[in-house]
Amino acid sequence: MKTLARVEVKSLEHILSQFNNIINDSVISVKLMIFCSVPIKDDVDLQERSELLDELMDLATGYEDIVMLFVNQIASKIEEYENIHFKPIKIPSHEVLKNFMRIKNVKQKDLSHIVTQSVISEIINGHRTMNLKQVKAFAEYFNVPSSMFIGD
Secondary structure, three states, X not given: OHHHHHHHHHHXXXXXXXXXXXXXXXXXXXXXXXXXXXXXXXXXXXXXXXXXXXXXXXXXXXXXXXXXXXXXXXXXXXXXXXXXXXXXXXXXHHHHHHHHHHHOOOOHHHHOOOOOHHHHHHHHOOOOOOOHHHHHHHHHHHOOOHHHHOOO
16 A cells, blocks of 8 residues: 555656646746747846847757747847837947948058048048948948948
């Protein structure tokens, strides 16, 4: 009889363990669905979703992995939140050009195929704005989007 009681206790423990796994899996599934569909409400929620996004990225075995569906949805919610709550700092285009030149160790004469040195000097000193042709040429030269040089 004691053996039967031990077996029943072991069986009950096993059943409870299985039940806990099901509950935990259900909670995780519900949380995942919420994170993929409900807008982010605050910075704490943003942090939690960012951490989950990192964990999911670590789990993914490639771009075709099913996990990437969740990654993309959560990333979209993060982007929506950040677009509303975090306004990007716009740096004047002449400062952008000046910084790219400094970082890449580019001299004014290196850009003479785009504009003359005197025009480059006027641009980087903020005395002259870039035209569309110059914006496209600088973007191509530094291999960045044209939008980096637009928006003064």
